[in-house]
Amino acid sequence: MEWIGLLNYAVFMAIFICIYGLLALGLNIQWGFSGLFNAGIAGFFAVGAYTSAILTTPEADGRIGGFDMPVPVGWAGAMLLAAAIAWPIGKICLRFRSDYLAIASIGVAEIIRLVIKSEDWLTNSARGVTNIPRPFGDLPYAQSQLAYLALVGGVLFVAYLLVERQIAAPWGRMMRAIRDNELAARAMGKDVPFRRLEAFVFGAALMGLGGALFAHLNRAITPEAIDPMVATFLVWIMLILGGSGNNRGAILGVAVVWVIWSFSEILTDQFPPEIAIKAKYIRIFLIGLMLQLVLRFRPEGILPEPQRGVSGKKDS
Amino acid sequence: MDFMELLNFYIVPGLVLGSIYALGAVGITLVFAILRYAHLAHGDIATLGAFIAFAAVTLLGLPVYAALPVAMVVTAFAAVGIDRLFYDYLRERPRIVTVMASLGVALMVRSVVQVIWGVDAESYIRGIARPENWWGIRLKDREIVTILSMIGLVLALQLFLMKTKWGKAMRAMSDNPNLALLSGVDNGKVVFLTWLIVGGLCAASGFFLGLNTELKSMMGWQMLLPMFAAAILGGVGRIEGAVLGGLIVGVAEEVSVIFLPSEYKAATAFAILLLMLLVRPTGLLRGKVL
């Protein structure tokens, strides 16, 4: 009995790790390989989640749709719309460098969040979209969770392979060149703004897919899920902790941060019940402290970016 | 709507709010200018400052305004301590690592506030204060103090940066760190001074926010995004720009209610920011491009 519970918990964590893994991969393309400081992850996450939700839910009163389409159509739609939204945003914002881009993208994400939270006809406003179909949702609890894990695990694996291939290809080399020395890349005749936009849109599509997977997992999506803390900053911590510029590092970072996040609660539950609520605040403190410790001892990330293509120089 | 109504219910509250934003934005812009990263713990350190002032009022029995300098000094040293403990050793690393560290600090500071002071809404002065009429303009004492203190603090900071040796060193670090280091500026001292000032300003913004509304454990975090918008709007690294940005964001939020559904009030700061970045990517007053 006991081990089944633990297994269920592990499966749940793994599902979350896969979903956030997609977000971290998307961010890695943007920041890790292209140096784009996108702090609006929550916006693309939200667009993906709501697009897929609206496409796949049955007809509902008071809001657009639902269109009752198959789940894969919803996921494709999520990626497409997230990419489509990223295009004009990137077109406008990517000419700002670093911190300006960060605040501009946070701003866009906040505006998207407010629209989702306020517009009845589009997203059912604050109440959110429910009745989202979940693949394998009819199976019993443990089986359904396992099946969903297999699905999101498969999606993450495919995404990982695609990104790895792209990064190893000349495209990836070019992106790193642009990131590390924009002037030189420009002098080599690379269309820097266009390439950046490519990376931005590609990353946003993965974030949209992550949002869609999250909405289908919970069969519901509400504006609370797209709070900047849990949908933007958390992903950044994961990427930087895991190792930006390294896809495996990004996924590992997700796992480490979720384990810290979730486990800290089990730890603080050991405090006497009289301070059960204070223990939750202490938990947040512990999360912050553990992040500091990882940064202290692995400031370059747990798996740093490999030194690619430098012959004769050993990986350190 | 007549002019006095616009002034009393939209512009004046906007200026008071803007002064609070401005105090926070000046700190953010200083960190940007001298240390060159986005400091995400800014809001929560402001909360800490507000609650330290609260402790000074309730435990030491100080009058409310006397609690402000106490809170500024204590928070200033707390900020220096945070820098020593969590940011200092990351200085040689990519700046994004420090940004993440500051996010961790934000969580830690907030939980310290919640453990010590709990999560209930508190206020410095119980009860309500009705505004007085100054030639048709309705103002409360505390609002006048808020605006005047903001102006005073910023002027003092400007004087310090312009006239004193260490102020000049800070400006030199901001303009050209390599040249400054070559000329013998003590980097450690500059960082120390920066955090003293930033911590003090944080406490002031938290104090005035608490004075004009209530003290809540999430209050600073909720102010963070508009403060950042104000700092960038004014031009990164420009003190007077941050003040201007703060006031514009504050007034724009209040006035937006006339034109937009009020649930979009929070979006106003960003809409203005995006528009401004399109027209003038360096901010209103020419800031540095980092």
Added chain:
Amino acid sequence: MKNVRLALAGALLGATALAAPAQADVKIGLLGGVSGPIAAMAPAMIDSAQLAIQQVNDQGGILNGEKLVPVVGDSACNPQNATDAATKAVNIEGVIAIVGPHCSGAVLAAANSVAVPAGVVIITPSGTSPEISKLDDKDLVFRTVPSDDFQGRALARTLLERGTNKVAVAYLNNDYGKGLAEAFKVEFEDKGGEIAGFAAHEEGKASYRSDLAELADGGADTLVIFDYGDGAGLTMLRQALENGFFENFVGGDGMKSDAPIKELGAENLTTFTASSPVGAQSEALEVFNEAFKGVGGDPDAIFVTTSYDAAFLAALAIEKAGGDKAKVAEALRSVSDGKGETILPGEWQKAKELIAAGTDIDYKGAAGDHDFDELGDVPGVYALFKVQDGAFVVDTEMK
């Protein structure tokens, strides 16, 4: 990927080491938004649920004298943390019922992806969204707080009866505020009232004066606030009073909080009334108030009565079901179906004896009778409270 597996294996090992529950205990999950946007409300809600559990343990324990143990989880008012906390409660701690989470979005996610598939009853004391009624929940999702519809409409009728027929409405832009405001608006206008201003606001802003000025422009002298009395609602009430924007203030149950009295002073709140659910037998509320004061709680805090009732009902249902998880839902309906011997808050021993004797019982809670309908919702009975001598007292019953 290997590293991921390693990390997971580590997680599993760690969990095994930490989770060593004493088998004799019966566990119940208390999930709440301890961190996050409703951090100010959650502690009192969890404390009142703890009071119910303490009473159970003081009066002979549950089932065969076993201890009822609360497992407090932080749902942080978002789906990510709520599902995480619910998964831990169900799978690691093995709870057989969950009280919470507090926010509707968290309830939807925790119910859909954890509690309903795992067959665990979930009773939310504060998730007011109508979407919760629509869940395909295998009859496992309940709530002790009435859907917004009841309260919004009842408040509209009461105001009209009292002769207030022109109001402005300010509501918090979330499912709670919006649900109440819309129900109120429909009923108020249907019955001939005039809404002279209707605007949402975001939480956590420092100034709402322009919002208030805009609302006051409509010419109403009564402002209806659907918000939380220790959040933006407090700021709004303060700024409205300070600037003299309205004369009368009416709030929903979220505004019946001690924070306005504490921060603004009772003397300034003479024109402030707030609706809140009460039991048909108002003595149930008094019994609860005394008990909660006895453990240092504040009975005027928001949603404490519904939280207490949710926890007490969960305990009664577990007792009635004999500790069988699969029967808890059915038992929950039968201990509160309006038929049988009346049980008031805190009467655990009496309830336990009656259940053992096979007598039907009916819990009459502090926040209402909780006769669940087929969707797991409760109809609300409300009263309008006013501030007197620094505390809330019933002003009028509402129909």
